[in-house]
Amino acid sequence: MATPSKPSEDMVFYDIAMRPPIASTCCAVNPWKSRLALNFKNIAYSTTWVPLPDIAQVRSDLGVDACRNFGDGTKFYTLPILVDRNTNTKIGDSFDIAVYLQTEYPNSGSGNLFPPQKLDFVYNLDDALLVPLSERKGDEHDEYSRFNTNVDAAFTAHLSLMAYNLPFEPATAEASRAEFIRRAGVKSWDDFEVKGEKREKIKESFHLMLGDLSKLFLKDTTGPFILGEQASYADLIVGGWLRMMRVTLPEDEWEEARGWHGGIFGRLHDSLEKYAEVK
Numbered sequence: 001m002a003t004p005s006k007p008s009e010d011m012v013f014y015d016i017a018m019r020p021p022i023a024s025t026c027c028a029v030n031p032w033k034s035r036l037a038l039n040f041k042n043i044a045y046s047t048t049w050v051p052l053p054d055i056a057q058v059r060s061d062l063g064v065d066a067c068r069n070f071g072d073g074t075k076f077y078t079l080p081i082l083v084d085r086n087t088n089t090k091i092g093d094s095f096d097i098a099v100y101l102q103t104e105y106p107n108s109g110s111g112n113l114f115p116p117q118k119l120d121f122v123y124n125l126d127d128a129l130l131v132p133l134s135e136r137k138g139d140e141h142d143e144y145s146r147f148n149t150n151v152d153a154a155f156t157a158h159l160s161l162m163a164y165n166l167p168f169e170p171a172t173a174e175a176s177r178a179e180f181i182r183r184a185g186v187k188s189w190d191d192f193e194v195k196g197e198k199r200e201k202i203k204e205s206f207h208l209m210l211g212d213l214s215k216l217f218l219k220d221t222t223g224p225f226i227l228g229e230q231a232s233y234a235d236l237i238v239g240g241w242l243r244m245m246r247v248t249l250p251e252d253e254w255e256e257a258r259g260w261h262g263g264i265f266g267r268l269h270d271s272l273e274k275y276a277e278v279k
């Protein structure tokens with residue numbers, strides 16, 4: 001059976017609205033992974049920007065069930081969602097979106113999102129996470145899926161360096177902050193600000209974690225990606241987090257982190273710029 005190499009109708013991609021100008025403030029990690037994957041595949045799509053408090057409604061209206069739960073078992077409605085009108089498909093998880101794009105459009109854009117490779121990066125997920133990460137069932141692209149989980153855990157454990165500066169959309173900023181305050185069980189938004197010695201400690205741990213992750217990128221030094229010159233979805237997973245860092249870390253800390261470990265992550269971020277257009 002012939003597989004289409006490129007979709008003919010534009011797809012619709014749902015991401016979280018942030019403060020204008022959106023192209024320089026959008027920073028939701030999982031939507032970023034999908035944007036990078038869509039652009040990698042050279043797919044034509046338009047973005048629908050959803051204010052954070054409206055995600056549950058939009059997701060329900062589309063008939064896409066939640067893929068995450070809060071710690072108490074209630075549904076956690078998230079983005080991204082991708083609607084592909086070419087195949088009448090709706091997908092509500094970034095990893096599933098990448099797998100779908102690869103399966104449905106194998107020859108499109110820059111090629112294979114999932115070239116075989118060993119992705120041996122392990123992060124011990126402690127119970128400090130506010131909201132449990134998604135769990136994947138099934139073993140398709142297992143190595144990448146495990147890597148995604150470990151990378152998400154590793155960065156999420158350091159999210160306190162970034163959360164305070166989230167550039168919320170002005171119209172819904174108060175409601176969005178209130179929701180984060182409720183989830184964290186804190187009293188005010190100021191409780192999210194991490195300063196002084198506590199911040200330095202977390203930065204140190206972040207630096208160490210990134211040092212561990214950087215080893216993967218040192219196996220092949222011919223390029224900025226894990227496989228050298230060939231980008232894969234593993235690079236896009238890390239790239240999604242680098243976008244979040246760029247927007248939400250204080251500028252001097254982002255510059256500092258770009259330079260850590262021989263500048264590996266600064267180089268990776270910049271090399272993924274060709275897939276980072278916000279459409």
Ligand SMILES: N[C@@H](CCC(=O)N[C@@H](CS)C(=O)NCC(=O)O)C(=O)O
Pocket residue numbers: 016028029030031052055067068077078079080092093094095134
């Ligand atoms: N497993 C899902 C997780 C998606 C997810 O956690 N999305 C976050 C943004 S990165 C979200 O929509 N958060 C909404 C909220 O915090 O209310 C995926 O990979 O797509």
